[in-house]
Amino acid sequence: MASSISYFLFFSSLLFISSSNAQSSFRPHALVIPVSKDSSTLQYVTSINQRTPLVPLQLVVDLGGQFLWVDCEQNYVSSSYRPARCTSAQCSLARGSGCGNCFSAPKPGCNNTTCSVLPDNTVTRTASSDELAEDAVSVQSTDGSNPGRSVSVSKFLFSCAPTSLLEGLASGAKGMAGLAYCTSFTVRFCLQLP
Ligand SMILES: *[C@@H]1O[C@H](CO)[C@@H](O)[C@H](O)[C@H]1NC(C)=O
Ligand SMILES: *[C@@H]1O[C@H](CO)[C@@H](O)[C@H](O)[C@H]1NC(C)=O
Numbered sequence: 467m468a469s470s471i472s473y474f475l476f477f478s479s480l481l482f483i484s485s486s487n488a489q490s491s492f493r494p495h496a497l498v499i500p501v502s503k504d505s506s507t508l509q510y511v512t513s514i515n516q517r518t519p520l521v522p523l524q525l526v527v528d529l530g531g532q533f534l535w536v537d538c539e540q541n542y543v544s545s546s547y548r549p550a551r552c553t554s555a556q557c558s559l560a561r562g563s564g565c566g567n568c569f570s571a572p573k574p575g576c577n578n579t580t581c582s583v584l585p586d587n588t589v590t591r592t593a594s595s596d597e598l599a600e601d602a603v604s605v606q607s608t609d610g611s612n613p614g615r616s617v618s619v620s621k622f623l624f625s626c627a628p629t630s631l632l633e634g635l636a637s638g639a640k641g642m643a644g645l646a647y648c649t650s651f652t653v654r655f656c657l658q659l660p
Pocket of ligand 1: 567568569570571572573576577578
């Protein structure tokens with residue numbers, strides 16, 4: 467599936483803003499993590515680990531997107547998942563669009579008085595209104611040829627999207643990692659073109 471490998475920088479200094487008790491003992495300015503090109507869709511795909519216990523997730527890299535969003539509807543099991551509340555600092559950082567309620571049993575993506583955000587799938591140009599949440603994330607860095615250290619963040623902000631938002635993404639992808647607004651204050655991925 468992967469036809470070529472390139473790399474992008476992952477600005478972990480920004481990540482730590484929302485991470486008061488990060489597990490990591492080192493805080494580099496940037497991590498380089500591998501990106502491969504999906505040969506059938508030509509989308510760039512990367513991989514991170516999320517949740518407790520950690521689960522590997524393939525994500526489509528979205529040059530224009532603002533958020534990390536992942537499918538929360540299918541198989542989301544994590545003891546460290548926390549929805550962001552409507553009036554929280556996280557909600558203003560992520561420029562929350564409103565306050566959401568949910569009338570079925572509480573689960574990731576369904577809780578009351580949670581911050582709503584509008585993740586979009588920039589492949590199909592579909593947006594949805596979803597719960598902003600935090601969960602643990604771990605990324606494997608690389609120096610460009612060899613695997614480097616893993617960096618863990620205990621509270622990484624993301625949007626908790628429905629499975630339907632995955633439509634049009636590379637096979638196996640569970641969400642998108644947005645790369646826009648590299649210099650803004652919230653948690654972002656930033657790109658270094660190879
Ligand atoms: C949210 O509050 C409503 C009304 O109090 C309640 O019926 C519903 O079950 C709650 N939802 C969750 C996810 O707790
Ligand atoms: C729902 O919110 C309550 C606090 O209001 C929290 O204790 C609980 O963990 C949340 N449930 C889920 C599944 O996110």
